Amino acid sequence: MFGKKKSSPQIDKEQLELIENAQKRIKQKKRLYVHFVLFLIGAIFLIVANTVIGIGKDVTLFGKEWFLFAILLWLFFFLYHLFNVFVTHKFIGKAWEKQQLEKLVAKQKDRIEKIKQDLVKEETVLAKSEVYNKTKNINKKQSTLTIIAAAAENNAIGKDNQLIWHLSDDLKRFKALTSGHHIIMGRKTFESFPKPLPNRTHVVITRQANYQAPDGVIIVNSLEDALDASKSDKQPFIIGGGQIYKQAMGIADKIELTRVHSTFEADAFFPEIDFNVWKETNNVFHKKDSDNEFDFSFLTYERK
Structure with a gap:
């Protein structure tokens, strides 16, 4: 009714970190894919701009057309990006993920144990209740055959x-x-x-x-x-x-x-x-x- 807030689902910090890390990995791979596409388009554009349109046709570095160095520099950044996404993550991120998973499993075990203990407590309270005892007395055998x-x-x-x-x-x-x-x-x-x-x-x-x-x-x-x-x-x-x-x-x-x-x-x-x-x-x-x-x-x- 009025003034009553909806209860939001509770989630552990470890679970939240694991979800956020998974989302982060998805974004990293998407950005790497976009980078790769842009690199291919950009490399083709630089080649066309220099050889066909003639932009910077007379500019050379060490006797080579400038666009070759631009493409190599861009390739270096792409490879660095690729290294960060797959190689660096492999050495650092996997161990962290494993640790988080172990924490999560341990947390769930603790939760299950707590639920069991709560059930035992509820049964004890129920056994002491007047309604339970009344039902128990009704069901209890009253005669000797x-x-x-x-x-x-x-x-x-x-x-x-x-x-x-x-x-x-x-x-x-x-x-x-x-x-x-x-x-x-x-x-x-x-x-x-x-x-x-x-x-x-x-x-x-x-x-x-x-x-x-x-x-x-x-x-x-x-x-x-x-x-x-x-x-x-x-x-x-x-x-x-x-x-x-x-x-x-x-x-x-x-x-x-x-x-x-x-x-x-x-x-x-x-x-x-x-x-x-x-x-x-x-x-x-x-x-x-x-x-x-x-x-x-x-x-x-x-x-x-």
Whole structure:
């Protein structure tokens, strides 16, 4: 607006000197070219003026026509000019140009380094800003995704969409851990329940279009959508079946596993636990009794 001056581009003295030197060299070569043309025209004019027109025809120096000495003198000045433009410049100017180029390169390196340092400073300021921290907190993971399952020594978890053992303590533990939370499952697992489990939000993954479920049951088409539907829960649980467990192994934070110390025939299996990824943080062994027909252990794994 009014009174505001346009900002002029900044240029280093070294860069300016280099540009001025280049312009000077161009002018020198142009002047040398003009000098050469004038010398040729002038020499022809002197010869014509003396021999054809007769100007100074009787004037001689050392027995020679005067124009020969004039042409030789002019040739001397031209050769001196040529020497200054190419020979003197070669001995003096090139070294100076090289020095200027080295200065320029060093200057640009310093500028690049300064830009890098400024970027680091800006990032630090940004990291301390309220907006950045607010965005960071929003993007920060707010929940712990837990896989909960009961699996035999051979990783069997079920057959014909039914459990293949009865462990009263395991069912009590499942209820205690999952109550009040979202439980994510595949369609077949959901259909294995006589009715939705109380005090839990059911999220059912199915590829079936228009799948009908009781009120309050959330129907989604993928594990990603199931997690999105459970984002308000600080600890949603993956409860099966085998394919859903397999998909969740790469993103879960914790595994609550009841290991049944026996092997069974089954058509659904829990995925192998990679101990390079998971570490065992809790292990409680229980012997079989009247309420639990097999020995079992409550195991907890957390991602390393």
